[in-house]
Amino acid sequence: MSKFKEKYLVPTVFRPNxxxxxxxxxxVKGSKGNEYSVELHDKGFNCDCPGFTFRGSCKHSQAILKKVEGVMEW
Ligand SMILES: [Zn+2]
Known part of the structure; x- marks a missing residue:
């Protein structure tokens, strides 16, 4: 069994499933010019940056979450 649990940033405004x-x-461009990818899965957003892998949250995924939720205010 894998020790690694997949982490997701779960939106509050909509259900991603x-x-x-x-x-x-x-x-998403990182602060050092490197590019990361934020992807929406059935369970929420994730990002391929090291910070997200470690903490399950990062500013890239949060920025996209806000952007997407902003569009969804209806
Ligand atoms: Zn990230």
């Missing part, structure tokens, strides 16, 4: 945006990948 089955959402049409699942599978969408947003490229």
């Amino acid at each position: 089955g959402h049409w945006m699942v599978g969408t990948i947003w490229p």
Whole structure:
């Protein structure tokens, strides 16, 4: 069994499960110029940066979460 538990940043405004945006990948520039990818999964967002892997949260995924939730205010 893997020790690594997949982590997700779970949105509060909408349910990602089955959402049409699942599978969408947003490229995000990191502070050092490197590029990361934030992806929406059925369980929430994740990011491929080291910070997210470690903490399950990062500013890239949070920025995308805010952006997506901002669009969804209806
Ligand atoms: Zn990140």
